[in-house]
Amino acid sequence: MALAVGMRVLTRALLRPWARGLRAAPGRTGPAAGGGDGVRCFRSPRVLVEPDPAAGVAVVKMRNPPVNSLSLEFLTELLISLEKLENDKTFHGIIITSDCPGIFSAGLDLTEMCGRDPEHYAEYWKAVQEMWLRFYLSNLVVIAAINGISPAGGCLLSLTCDYRVLANNPKYAIGLNETLLGIVAPFWFKDTLVNTIGHRSAERALQLGLLFPPAEALRVGVVDQVVPEDQVQSTARSVMAQWLDIPDHARQLTKILMRKPTADRLLTERDADIENFVRFICKDSIQKSLHAYLEKLKQKKG
Numbered sequence: 001m002a003l004a005v006g007m008r009v010l011t012r013a014l015l016r017p018w019a020r021g022l023r024a025a026p027g028r029t030g031p032a033a034g035g036g037d038g039v040r041c042f043r044s045p046r047v048l049v050e051p052d053p054a055a056g057v058a059v060v061k062m063r064n065p066p067v068n069s070l071s072l073e074f075l076t077e078l079l080i081s082l083e084k085l086e087n088d089k090t091f092h093g094i095i096i097t098s099d100c101p102g103i104f105s106a107g108l109d110l111t112e113m114c115g116r117d118p119e120h121y122a123e124y125w126k127a128v129q130e131m132w133l134r135f136y137l138s139n140l141v142v143i144a145a146i147n148g149i150s151p152a153g154g155c156l157l158s159l160t161c162d163y164r165v166l167a168n169n170p171k172y173a174i175g176l177n178e179t180l181l182g183i184v185a186p187f188w189f190k191d192t193l194v195n196t197i198g199h200r201s202a203e204r205a206l207q208l209g210l211l212f213p214p215a216e217a218l219r220v221g222v223v224d225q226v227v228p229e230d231q232v233q234s235t236a237r238s239v240m241a242q243w244l245d246i247p248d249h250a251r252q253l254t255k256i257l258m259r260k261p262t263a264d265r266l267l268t269e270r271d272a273d274i275e276n277f278v279r280f281i282c283k284d285s286i287q288k289s290l291h292a293y294l295e296k297l298k299q300k301k302g
């Protein structure tokens, strides 16, 4: 228990000033109607939280259209929602899913990594680290109901969860495809994938930038279950019930036991990781490839 409390204190202490500022800002987030049972439902412009107090579960819907790219503001709102749910003793589990049809998350927001200054890159990267740390170490059961394509950072967010349910739609794919963009998945992205699918499969997937369609994602273990699209949410709910049957303290401590060494690696190298990212992303060659990639995305439309 002391370990669990220690981890919560540590991760809370890591909450960035940008998050504190936003939390205090009136009108950005705020309590909304949550029923007559005293449980509050928190909303923010890009995150919709649907609480089910009787089940001890909240569904967190990402709605940052068009593609749920993980911008600085969106990451901040996601973290604040997570923190609020963690601090509310009503909740023991969350299901994270998308409100954008066909897209779980397009990953990190490329516009946050292009044509900005080094200070911005550092701030953005710290927010990405924070998202990973907070979700990876959350004391809640976190289940991803993946109802759309989920490349790169979108896959990373799924990999922080305790269980992944993917909709069986041939248009959906999931994976860390960074090499296809000419960028390198950082060591903690890599560690999370290795912890999920093993070293050999991770090495192949990372070098080739593989995006796995549902059947392959299940075979390699990137996801735990593939179900018809209309059963993703209900499956996530029944899996959640099974996880919530386990005594919470034993499950939480086991989660920390399994994940702490991986998280510690980033925690001890956090500043160096930010410096590496800023140095890497500021390179002319990287900026050119990211610009070209964004242009290609825009031209795709016609």
Ligand SMILES: CCCCCCCCCCC/C=C/C(=O)SCCNC(=O)CCNC(=O)[C@H](O)C(C)(C)COP(=O)(O)OP(=O)(O)OC[C@H]1O[C@@H](n2cnc3c(N)ncnc32)[C@H](O)[C@@H]1OP(=O)(O)O
Binding pocket: 066, 067, 069, 103, 105, 106, 107, 108, 109, 110, 111, 149, 151, 152, 153, 154, 178, 181, 183, 184, 185, 186, 276, 277, 280, 294, 297, 298, 300, 301
């Ligand atoms: C030495 C070691 C040092 C290591 C240092 C670290 C190195 C850096 C590591 C960085 C890790 C990066 C992780 C990432 O997550 S990068 C992002 C990866 N994501 C993708 O490649 C997905 C890109 N998007 C798509 O493929 C499609 O958009 C998608 C299939 C998701 C949806 O297709 P759809 O046809 O529905 O929509 P559009 O393509 O038309 O897109 C609509 C608009 O959204 C914009 N868009 C899309 N994706 C992003 C994004 N990730 N960020 C920002 N904006 C995005 C797209 O441009 C369209 O915009 P417009 O409407 O303005 O045209």
